[in-house]
Amino acid sequence: MEPVAIVGWAQTRHAAARPDANYMELAFEVVEALHARLGTGPRDVDTMISASSDFHDGRTISNMSIQDAIGAPLKSESKVSMDGAFALSYGWARVASGAFDTCLVIAHAKLSEGDQAAIGNAAWDPITLRPLGFHEKAALGLQARRWLDAHRLPETTLARAAAASYARAATNPNALRRDQPDADAVGRSAPVADPLTALEIAADADGACCLLLASRERARRFPGPKAWLRGVGMCYDAHSPGARDLADSMALRRATAEAYRRAGVTDPRAQIGPVETVDRSSCQTLHWAESLGLCDPGRSLEFLEQSEGARYNASGGALAAWPGFAAGLVRVVEAAERLAASDRPLALAHGANGALGQAHCVWILGKD
Amino acid sequence: MADDKPLFVEAASVLHYRYAAGEHGTRFLQALAGRKILGSRCAACGWTLVPPRVACAGCFRRMTEIVEVPPTGTLVAYTQVTFPFIDPFTGETRPIPYCYGMVRFDGTHNTFQYFLEEKDVGKLRPGLRVEAVFREAREGAIRDIVHFRTC
Amino acid sequence: MGKRVAVVGTGQTHHRSKRPDVSIPELVREAVDRALENAHADLGAVDAIVIGNMEHFEGIHLSDLWPAEEAGLWGKPGFKVATGGTTGSSLAIAAYYTVASGLYDRVLAVGWEKLSESAGETTTGIVTAFDPIYERPTLAGAVSGLAVMATAYQYRHSIPPGQAALATVYARANAMRNPHAHLRKPVTVEDVLASPMLSTPIRLLDMCPTSDGACAVLFASEEAVGRFPGPPAWISGVHSCHNHTYLGDLCGDTPVFLDTLTTAAKEAYRQAGIADPRNQIDVVEIYGPCSWACLEWAESLGFCGLGEGGKFFASGAPAFEGDIPWSPSGGVISTNPIGATGLIRVAEAAIQVRGEGGDRQVPGVRTALATGFGGSYWSEVMILAREK
Numbered sequence: 001m002e003p004v005a006i007v008g009w010a011q012t013r014h015a016a017a018r019p020d021a022n023y024m025e026l027a028f029e030v031v032e033a034l035h036a037r038l039g040t041g042p043r044d045v046d047t048m049i050s051a052s053s054d055f056h057d058g059r060t061i062s063n064m065s066i067q068d069a070i071g072a073p074l075k076s077e078s079k080v081s082m083d084g085a086f087a088l089s090y091g092w093a094r095v096a097s098g099a100f101d102t103c104l105v106i107a108h109a110k111l112s113e114g115d116q117a118a119i120g121n122a123a124w125d126p127i128t129l130r131p132l133g134f135h136e137k138a139a140l141g142l143q144a145r146r147w148l149d150a151h152r153l154p155e156t157t158l159a160r161a162a163a164a165s166y167a168r169a170a171t172n173p174n175a176l177r178r179d180q181p182d183a184d185a186v187g188r189s190a191p192v193a194d195p196l197t198a199l200e201i202a203a204d205a206d207g208a209c210c211l212l213l214a215s216r217e218r219a220r221r222f223p224g225p226k227a228w229l230r231g232v233g234m235c236y237d238a239h240s241p242g243a244r245d246l247a248d249s250m251a252l253r254r255a256t257a258e259a260y261r262r263a264g265v266t267d268p269r270a271q272i273g274p275v276e277t278v279d280r281s282s283c284q285t286l287h288w289a290e291s292l293g294l295c296d297p298g299r300s301l302e303f304l305e306q307s308e309g310a311r312y313n314a315s316g317g318a319l320a321a322w323p324g325f326a327a328g329l330v331r332v333v334e335a336a337e338r339l340a341a342s343d344r345p346l347a348l349a350h351g352a353n354g355a356l357g358q359a360h361c362v363w364i365l366g367k368d
Numbered sequence: 369m370a371d372d373k374p375l376f377v378e379a380a381s382v383l384h385y386r387y388a389a390g391e392h393g394t395r396f397l398q399a400l401a402g403r404k405i406l407g408s409r410c411a412a413c414g415w416t417l418v419p420p421r422v423a424c425a426g427c428f429r430r431m432t433e434i435v436e437v438p439p440t441g442t443l444v445a446y447t448q449v450t451f452p453f454i455d456p457f458t459g460e461t462r463p464i465p466y467c468y469g470m471v472r473f474d475g476t477h478n479t480f481q482y483f484l485e486e487k488d489v490g491k492l493r494p495g496l497r498v499e500a501v502f503r504e505a506r507e508g509a510i511r512d513i514v515h516f517r518t519c
Numbered sequence: 520m521g522k523r524v525a526v527v528g529t530g531q532t533h534h535r536s537k538r539p540d541v542s543i544p545e546l547v548r549e550a551v552d553r554a555l556e557n558a559h560a561d562l563g564a565v566d567a568i569v570i571g572n573m574e575h576f577e578g579i580h581l582s583d584l585w586p587a588e589e590a591g592l593w594g595k596p597g598f599k600v601a602t603g604g605t606t607g608s609s610l611a612i613a614a615y616y617t618v619a620s621g622l623y624d625r626v627l628a629v630g631w632e633k634l635s636e637s638a639g640e641t642t643t644g645i646v647t648a649f650d651p652i653y654e655r656p657t658l659a660g661a662v663s664g665l666a667v668m669a670t671a672y673q674y675r676h677s678i679p680p681g682q683a684a685l686a687t688v689y690a691r692a693n694a695m696r697n698p699h700a701h702l703r704k705p706v707t708v709e710d711v712l713a714s715p716m717l718s719t720p721i722r723l724l725d726m727c728p729t730s731d732g733a734c735a736v737l738f739a740s741e742e743a744v745g746r747f748p749g750p751p752a753w754i755s756g757v758h759s760c761h762n763h764t765y766l767g768d769l770c771g772d773t774p775v776f777l778d779t780l781t782t783a784a785k786e787a788y789r790q791a792g793i794a795d796p797r798n799q800i801d802v803v804e805i806y807g808p809c810s811w812a813c814l815e816w817a818e819s820l821g822f823c824g825l826g827e828g829g830k831f832f833a834s835g836a837p838a839f840e841g842d843i844p845w846s847p848s849g850g851v852i853s854t855n856p857i858g859a860t861g862l863i864r865v866a867e868a869a870i871q872v873r874g875e876g877g878d879r880q881v882p883g884v885r886t887a888l889a890t891g892f893g894g895s896y897w898s899e900v901m902i903l904a905r906e907k
Contacts (some may be wrong), residue, residue, distance in 0.1 A: 002621060022390030024764065025422045032423075032430065042428045054601065055580040058385030060573055061603035061648040064894050065764060068425035072761040074782055078609050081571070081601035082583070089598060089622070090613060097521035097619035099757075115384050122580040126379050127542065232622070234567075234596035239584040254594060358584045359597075374539040381578050381638070387651045397652070417768070419653055425763055444770050447666035449659040451717040453642040457655065468657035470667060470770045479770040481657055489719050494674050510652050 001262045002096035005219035005226040006211050006365070009333040010034040014176045014207035014321035017112035021206075023057065027108050028069035030210045034104075038212065038222065042071030045212070046100035050079045051087035051107035051325045055119045070106055070210075083278060084209065084329025085351025085361040091213050092229050101218040106210035109324025116204055123354065125239065136280075136355035137201060141193025143246040143356055144283035148195065150247035151298040155195045159187040162200045162282035162319060164304045169316025174330075176203045176321035186282075200282045200319075207323030209330045227336035230346065231263025231364035239358050246356060252291040255360040260293075263364035265346065268293045272364075273342030274311050276331035277350040278318045284357070285317060288350060292362070314338060327351065328361065335365055342367075392420040395434060400512035403502050407476055409433040415477040439500040440519065441473040441480070448489035471498055471516055483515040491518070521619035523741040523907060525751030526869040528558025534701040534732035534854045537635035543577065546733050547631050548589035550859075554627065554735035557875075559748050565737065566623035568597035569613045571606045571630055572858030575644045576637045590629050603648060604661070604893020605759070606630055607734065607861025608806065611889075611901055614738040615757055624743040630862035631733035634855075641729045641857070648894070654766060659718055661808060662726060664766060664896075666718035669811035672776055673720060675826070678814065680720060682829030684711035686813035686845075687724050687852050689838050694849025696839070696878040701730040701854040711810070725810040732856030734863045741907070752872035755886075756787035756902035762895055769896055777812075780819040780890065780898035787900040788821075791886070797822045800902075801884040802844045802871045803837075804864040806892040808851050813837075816890070817845075819898075839881070847871070847879045861891035865901055872903045 010033035012018075018026060035041050048070050052062040059065060063079040070077065080087035084107035091105040120135035144158060163183040169175040181189070181199055189199040219226060235258070237251035238244050265271050275294060279285040286300035289312060295303035303309040313319075315334040318327045328351020335347040345367050353359040389397055392408065396419045399406045408420035408431035415424060416435060424431050446469030455462040467486055470479035485501065486492055498516040506512035530553025532538070538546055547570075555561055570590050574582045583592075583599035602609040607630040614628040634641055642660030649658050658664060672678065688708055694700035706724055714724040737747075744751045760779040763769055784796070793799045803820075807813035814828030822843060823831040831837065837845030846852075848867040851860055868887035870876050885906065891899035 019388045020391055022388050022393060025390045025392070028422045028430070035428075053580070054574045055383075058383065058387065058651075059647055060575045060644050061601075061894055063602065064648055065650070067761055067764040067895060068421070068423050068768075071425075071428055073425050073763050074760055074779070076759040076783075077761045078600060078613065078759065079602050081574070081599045086598040090600075090616070093613075093616045093620035093622055096621065097616045099521065099616065099619070110388070113385050113387055118381060118383050119580055122381055122383075122578060123584070125585050126579065127377050130379060131377065234598065236584075236587045236592035236595060236597060238593060239587055250594070255596070258596065353599075354581055354584050358581075358587070359592075361598075376539070379578060379638075385651075389652060393652055419765075421765075425768070445667045445671035447663050447670055448719045449663050449666075449717075450719070451659070451662070451715070453640045453659060456643050456647050462659070466657075468663070470767055472770070478765070479767040481654055481765075481767045483657055494671055510656060 007222035008038040009211040011209040014205040018206040023065040027066040048077040048104040049091040051084040083351035103213040107326035107329040108208035110206040111204040140281040146246040159183040162186045165319045169320035175316040202322035205321045205323040225340040227365040230366040231259045233258025236359045252360040259362040273344030274338035274347040276335045401506045401508040437473040441471040443496040485515040485517040527747035528737035529866040530554030531734040534730040538731040544586040544589035547586040550733035550735040571600040605891040608891025608899035611865040630859035632856040632858040634729040663718040678829040683810040684708045685832040686810035690852035694853035700849040727855040730856040734859040752869040752903040755904045756791035758783045758786035759899040776815040777819040783898045783900040791902040804867045864889040
């Protein structure tokens with residue numbers, strides 16, 4: 001895979017609501033910060049790929065609202081309408097193709113502005129599932145129950161996993177949930193979709209994130225710490241919850257295998273340092289870790305709670321802040337940020353589309 | 369198929385959104401209540417743009433200067449809408465016909481899209497001088513401007 | 520530079536006002552099946568898939584997921600691209616860059632829309648693309664935005680309405696040769712001028728319809744092209760160009776008649792080594808959403824001078840028998856399943872280069888141009904050629 005570097009990044013402090021900023025202002029905040037950090041401007045950006053959702057934004061053509069903020073006038077921009085990790089794939093391809101030397105990848109969402117229950121319902125097939133009132137959080141509940149049963153684990157597993165994520169989030173200034181609820185507090189939070197309680201489900205947030213990609217040649221002109229994109233894998237699964245065993249994520253395993261193959265990862269537990277996943281529930285925090293091969297099936301809580309697992313979702317993951325499609329790009333930034341200080345050569349960032357992970361994207365980042 | 373008639377599933381999905389006007393939108397709307405029209409001026413290129421917004425796209429700089437612009441301007445382009453459609457704000461048919469156009473406020477460098485008072489599209493032309501008309505009772509919403517009347 | 524890329528297969532549905540006989544996934548499957556058939560291949564020959572539509576029209580969030588299996592995505596990599604009117608061309612461009620990058624050798628682009636299932640009219644959905652405070656109160660969808668542009672264009676260049684109507688006359692005549700086209704009924708200039716006014720000066724017959732339809736196009740790298748028996752259509756130039764968010768910012772002294780198309784085309788021409796587009800391009804498939812736009816876009820593309828779009832159409836040059844046939848498929852004015860529309864332009868350009876046009880085949884095509892349009896007047900350009 002053609003090496004392309006992430007030479008800079010910026011993200012907002014993800015908030016429950018940002019009534020002070022419209023989409024243009026939110027996007028400008030991170031792009032302005034990126035350019036300030038790098039000493040660059042729009043002249044240094046050859047092309048842009050954005051990630052946002054028409055449904056979350058309440059706006060058909062959701063990238064139209066940010067054009068001026070990202071320096072798009074009279075330049076080539078496109079939009080991946082999925083979790084930002086997938087947008088990174090397209091951004092990488094634009095640079096790796098040789099057509100552009102630099103690419104800004106940006107993602108935004110303001111979940112506070114929409115009716116998330118209605119949006120979460122609109123994500124499912126309109127013939128058989130939507131009429132039942134099914135929504136994304138219900139799907140998370142179904143999956144969590146199935147996963148617990150498959151591994152014969154108690155419900156407290158989910159509360160303990162969430163508590164472990166929140167302990168990590170406490171040190172992340174950009175996370176939303178930073179008050180460190182313990183497993184008891186998590187278990188006692190409002191029930192949402194059995195067996196999941198509110199604190200076991202990712203926190204909806206308003207936020208934005210961007211990063212700048214540079215070709216191998218161009219990357220030399222950037223002084224700071226860089227993370228190199230070494231491998232990617234993407235894979236789609238069935239959409240219908242009933243079409244698969246929710247405790248088994250074929251698509252994540254295939255995406256992981258492809259990413260590992262491209263990046264030359266043969267021993268993930270030894271080669272990979274920071275790992276960041278888009279976990280929409282604390283069940284997924286655990287399930288994804290197993291699917292990535294970071295620990296044995298059914299042993300993920302142990303992994304998470306021990307020092308070996310400290311590098312997993314050190315940011316708190318999406319559980320601590322889920323700014324819609326920006327979440328996957330935030331994971332890339334969090335992984336890139338921690339890579340330089342890691343004792344291992346590689347980092348992993350994961351994104352997923354659909355509450356059950358109906359599509360997964362896995363990125364492997366390498367040190368400078 | 370045993371029966372040739374295709375079936376449909378009706379979904380009346382009602383999506384409500386609360387769009388933040390944002391820093392600049394909030395100032396603009398609040399100023400309308402006071403019969404003022406605001407724009408933002410770029411410290412680098414000097415361009416004044418209505419409505420005010422966070423960034424001057426040409427310079428890619430944060431626009432920090434907020435200025436008041438006169439209510440008068442020049443009509444640059446326009447149309448008269450004569451076909452019925454459902455307005456996403458109300459869920460009902462928008463009343464037609466109506467004229468709207470792109471107005472360049474005096475001293476500014478872009479155009480502002482809004483309703484025109486004129487009902488006869490034959491009387492409109494690029495270059496026409498127009499003036500914003502404010503509602504008597506204003507509440508800090510875009511409709512505080514009724515329309516632009518021909519001067 | 521990256522790998523060379525070619526189109527090795529295309530497929531599309533027979534576009535209609537309504538397809539009550541198929542669900543969205545089934546509609547998508549039709550186009551995918553036809554593209555694979557055209558490429559003499561099966562799903563095993565596809566390494567990745569890019570798919571897109573405009574979500575709010577059918578009211579489906581994460582709209583790549585429901586038709587994923589029928590699109591061939593189960594167990595495969597891919598992603599969704601959604602950019603409004605340009606979605607179809609954006610899909611082609613995304614597939615192009617993905618193959619050119621070396622990430623995947625064979626990428627299928629799939630665009631679709633089932634506008635008949637839209638709760639409100641299409642105009643309602645399009646209005647929500649724009650700013651809720653400053654633009655939605657006045658905007659009447661794509662029609663009024665194009666009408667504002669046309670009013671200024673007409674005033675500036677004194678174009679008689681009959682000349683704009685010619686673009687529709689040619690389009691509908693062309694659609695008669697294309698079994699996939701939606702509106703297949705010829706019209707005269709008088710018919711256009713007698714049709715109801717939508718938003719001055721755009722009348723009903725000046726404007727594109729809304730359609731149900733899907734399109735799929737298979738792109739392959741130069742290494743993989745040999746595995747497909749049909750003639751490849753090589754991509755020789757690609758670019759896209761965006762602009763400001765607010766329509767009000769696009770009006771200078773007069774609304775600019777698509778400077779994004781001029782910019783995108785200039786770069787694509789440069790890549791393709793085209794110095795004289797009017798004579799070096801054999802056929803064009805242009806995303807002209809209305810008749811007036813066709814006149815404006817002809818100028819933006821450099822096929823005639825500024826203000827001469829009307830004369831260009833009146834000269835007969837863009838007719839099917841002319842020297843630069845304009846949208847022999849019938850164009851957007853005859854067929855418009857929005858998420859697919861831009862991709863159909865690329866498919867039809869490829870069909871012309873590959874000599875598969877049947878009744879709508881323009882003789883001796885070596886170079887074809889396809890464009891996409893949408894958003895705050897964004898433009899996308901792809902040039903396809905018989906020679907590598």
